[in-house]
Amino acid sequence: MASPNAFYSIQPAFTGGEISVDVASRIDLDKYQVALLQAENAIVRPYGAVRKRPGMIYCGQTKYQDKKSMLVKFNFTVTISYMLEIGHKYIRVWRNGHYLGIELDTPYEAGELAGLRFVQSVDVLYIASGKHPVKKLMRYSEREWKLADVDWQQVPYGDLNVDEENFITPSGTTGNVTLTAVKDTWTAESVGDWIKLEQSMSGQTVSCTGGTSKSILAGDTWKITCHGTWSGTVTVEISYDDGATWLQLRQYTSSNDYNPTESGTVEEYALVRVTVAKSSGSCTADLTVYPYTHVGYAKITGFVSTRKVTADVEKALGGTNKTNNWYLSAWGKKQGYPSCATFFQDRLCFAANVKYPQRIWMSMTGDYENFSVDKESGTVTDDSAISADLLSLRPYQITHMDAGNDLIVLTEGNEWTISGSETVTPTNITPRLQQNYGCNDVEPVRVGNRLVYVQRRGSIIRDMAYSYDTDSYGGYDLTLLAKHLVHGKEIVDSSFAQEPDSVIYFVRSDGTLLCLTYIMEQKVYGWSHIVTDGVVEAVLAAQQGNNDVVYCQVAREINGKTARYIEKLDLDSDSENQQDYIMLDCAVRKTYEKAECVINGLEHLEGRTVLAMGDGYLFNPKTVQNGAIELEQAASNVVIGIPYTMVLEQPNFNTSVSGMGNIQGMQQTVNTVVLRLSKSFGGEIGPDKDTLHDIVYDIGEMDLGQPCLFSGDKNVTMGSGGFNKNGRVYIRHDKPYPFTLLSVVRGVTLGGAGL
Secondary structure, three states, rough: OHHHHHEEEEEOOOOOEEEHHOOOOOOOOOOHHEEEOEEEEEEEEEOOEEEEEEOOOEEEEEEOOOOOEEEEEEEEEOOEEEEEEEOOOEEEEEOOOOEEEEEEEEOHHHHHHOEEEEEOOOOOOEEEEEOOOEEEEEEEEEOOEEEOOOOOOOOOOOOOOOOOOOEEEEOOOOOEEEEOOEEEEOHHHHHOOOOEEEEOOOEEEEOOOOEOOEEEEOOOOEEEEEEEEEEEEEEEEEEEOOOOEEEEEEEEEOOOOOOOOOOOOOOEEEEEEEEEEEEEEEEEEEEEEEEEEEEEEEEEEEEEEEOOEEEEEEEEOOOOEOOOOOEEEOEEEOOOOOOOOEEEEOEEEOOOOOOOOOEEOOOOOEEEEEEEEEOOOOEEEEOOOOOEEOOOOOOOEEEEEEEEEEEEEEEEEEEEEEEEOOOEOEEEOOEEEOOOOOOOOOOOOOEEEEEEEEEEEOOEEEEEEEEOEEEEEEEEOOOOOOOOHHOOOOEEEEEEOOOOEEEEEEEEEOOEEEEEEEEHHHEEEEEEEEEEEEEEEEEEEEEEEOOEEEEEEEEEEEEOEEEEEEEEEEEOOOOOOHHHHOEEEEEEEEEEEEEEEEEEEOEEEEEEEEEEEEEEEEEOOOOOOOOOEEEEEEEEEEEEOOOEEEEEEOOOOOOOOOOOEOOEEEEEEEEEEEEEEEOOOEEEEEEEEEEEEOOOOOOOOHHOOOOOOEEEEEEEEOOOOOOOOOOEEEEEEEOOOOOOOEEEEEEEEEEEEEE
């Protein structure tokens, strides 16, 4: 027997976002009270409301209609941002939704795009791919861009040659030389590699009794000793440019009363000599250089055989003596090239190639294209380049790096950090293992001091942040309550739009766009999802003024063929006029000085059924033919596009009744609903998708094309849907009007227990 009293319950916010049916009965969760079972084509606002997502505005076609591309941000200033369309062997430059006509050739094929990593310094964007040398994209002006290989001042080197019997002998010390190995060492892929040779140099002594001695090479300590009784000067000279210029290092004067003995060191390899200028007597000056290890560098330029190559000397070799202490560059055709990039503590950092999947390389401080290791008084300087390995039982390849206060390093199977609390130096760097989840190819997103990333297995989306309580990094499975959004699917792209709603967008492999409203310091993280009559393949949030504009690459069927478009989500409007909103996809806005009936320029929608809103009036559906539609009456401001539908569904009604306990499992019916709306119009409501009726507004203004958006409480009497155990409210909205729901009050009548 039905209860004579109705029970009322308000859902004041929707920040819990979309939850799965699996947790639809978890009334014990705080999140349940502010959640939705469905939030399709909706955006959860961080302060509580849920709104119909804006439409997608057509910007233009991608270069290739049969190949996917990716969208990458190039920030120039705080308010100016470019979008790079990177596809099969090309880069195109866009700004504010317009292609600038700038296209650059690249080596990146379509199948390699997911592996590209980017990091930017002012107007230079470094691109790491793992398969090609690191490149940099340089912006000189709005119209002038250049893509080139990085011309490294010095590269990092790999491990020391482990075959002690494999000696390499250079044919000279400068210029173009031949490098001959004892064993098969070289291949055609060696061309372009650098090599570092460490040669043991014996001590030498040169004596001079007058005039200038021959020069000898000093690499560390030198010593001058004089003998005899003499008057005049003895000068020790040094040259850093192979003898072209000589500088005075020491000078000694004697008047038949002095024989100097002194030693010193050189900071870099140099030639030294001694000059004896006597006015009387006899003097013998002995200049000695001590044994040292000479380090020289060369770049391989030609392949002769497996045991012989030619090379250009980049830093003079010590001699033509053989050595088995040699190192090949860490990057090359055979070793592979860096596959990750970031900046950390004013160093350009790279990581992971084929040969060294767990290695990180950091440039010299402030000198981003120089990976030299310098020494001072025999000690490596703090600003020298750094190489570091992640030491774990399994060699998981590094997939991403992200720099905040610490450097976060994500691999295929775990997560590491390198502390930034102190300055990182070659002698002060300790990677620390934090988690064991692993990360896939999708670029992680930094939101404040937290990092959001896609887990390697299961397409789980996680976050991580530092905890002072544990002095370590931890985080949450952000998809735990919304597994239906990721189950059996793969996440293939992501981007973060900070303004206006702090939303992270994830592209799902089936073309659905997942939306995560995320402000973790307020404990707000709520899901929704976007579907369109097409497939979303890439997403990018780029700065435009004070907002982040969300761009998508969308594949749509146009006139029987697949077309790939760049489209952007419309920005929020605060207008009371429905004509100021774009709530259609692949949409364009046409404005005319004189009202028109025939709307041209719709070739990108050829053959599609579209809706048009002109001067505030919604016209009947039209089919685009020959790039045009004809309206029933002329209009001067027209928005045309493909319609889409928003669906909102509340979880089961929940309350406790005195003397009866919790009502879960009891028969109930929703009689009345109070919708608190903001600038809304249209929509249907009911207890489920099969029992819907229109939300009634004053349609007089709409019929006249006048502003008709409603703000306030809308009292709705629900249709007769009978009793059930759910007590849900289902809202469907398929017209091109905005719809923002601030809260819902349900009035429910109980009908008794039912099992």
